[in-house]
Amino acid sequence: MPSRTPGLRHVLGMAGMCTLSIAVLATMQLAGSSPESDHQGPAVNRLITVRAAPPSGSEPGGRPVSMGAAGRSSADLPDGPPVPVTGSGTWRVVPGAVRQAYAGHPDTYSVEIEDGVRLVDGDVGFGRFVDGVLHDPRSWIGDGVTALQRIEHGVPDLRIRLTSQNTARALCGYELPFDTSxxxxxxxxxxxARWIRGATSFSGRMDEYRQYMVNHEVGHFLGHEHELCDISGSFAPVMMQQTFSTRNDELADITATNPQQVDVPKDGKVCTPNAWPYPHATR
Known part of the structure; x- marks a missing residue:
């Protein structure tokens, strides 16, 4: 397993800036490192702002990004039901604890939801979904080494936080005009926003996309970096930025002005959407 690198901001993809600035959180602590930095700066308190996206289909500076049907990018947030736009910038812990999924020394995690965000399935339903993903042998525990245990009390090694649209944009960056985690x-x-509407590449398969969200971001916590489609027609690596695309050519266009840890070649390779690190493991 790759060693963990503290202090990095890892993203499924990052999204874009314009002139309108809306303050959504006050005095929140962030690491002072850029998304591409290998070094952590000192933690700072700052007012976090979210900037409105430029017109659909342009990057900062007005450069075009890869467009699909009806002039939309594959990385655009799909149409769908309303999403939680704003939250308080504080998170409530979802009640519940789960025994560790492997006999080794576990990393503990909590499941949390930003205050102001409400889900149709409720807090408990969200917690159960996350547990179901991380305790599935197709997830990271499938390597036979990784161990994860959910706790409700105490300080966890990892906090898994469902976050409103504006808070996610402020924390994760909005240098490209797409919602990300x-x-x-x-x-x-x-x-x-992604939890409720998903991603174009998953064609409306919401449970599968949510599984991908959890596995991809927890993968960053475990030390894994972004990957690319390697063999056309095969499962996309779970660490590929599938929120943007499962096509290397599209991913190259979308991330051209904001590299995401890996250089993306335009090699024509297209993978099948995939939510799991070990998709062939037996459940």
Whole structure:
């Protein structure tokens, strides 16, 4: 397993800036490192702002990104039901604890939801879904080494936080005009906008996309970096930025002005969406 790198902000993809600035959180602590930095700066308190996206289909500076049907990028948030736009910037712990999923020394995690965010399935339903993903042998425990245990009390090694649209944009970055999730230090921030509407690449398969969200961001916590489609027609690596695309050519266009840990070649390779690190493991 790759060694963990503290202090990095890892993202499923990052999204874009314009001129309108809306303050959504006050005095929140963030690591002072850029998304691409290998070094952590000192933690700072700052006012976090979210900037409105430029017109759909342009990057900062007006450069076009890869467009699909009806002039939309594959990385755009799909149409769908309303999403939680704003939250308080504080998180409530979802009650519940689960025994560790492997006999080794476990990393502990808590499941949390930003205050102001409400789900149809409720807090408990969200917690059960996350547990079901992380305790599935197709997830990271499938390597026979990783061990995870959910706790309700005490300080966890990892906080898994469902986060409103604006808070996720402020924390994860909005340098490209797309909603994303990310990992910052000992927390992963799952965009509630994506949780509710998914990603174009998953064609409306919401449970599968949510499984991907959890596995991808927890993968960053465990030390894994972004990957690319390697063999056309095969399962996409769970660490591929599938929120953007499962096509290397599209991913190269989308991330051209904001590299995401890996250089993406335009090699024509297209993978099948995949939510799991070990998709062939026996359940």
């Amino acid at each position: 990310c990992r910052i230090d000992d927390a992963v921030y799952l965009s509630a």
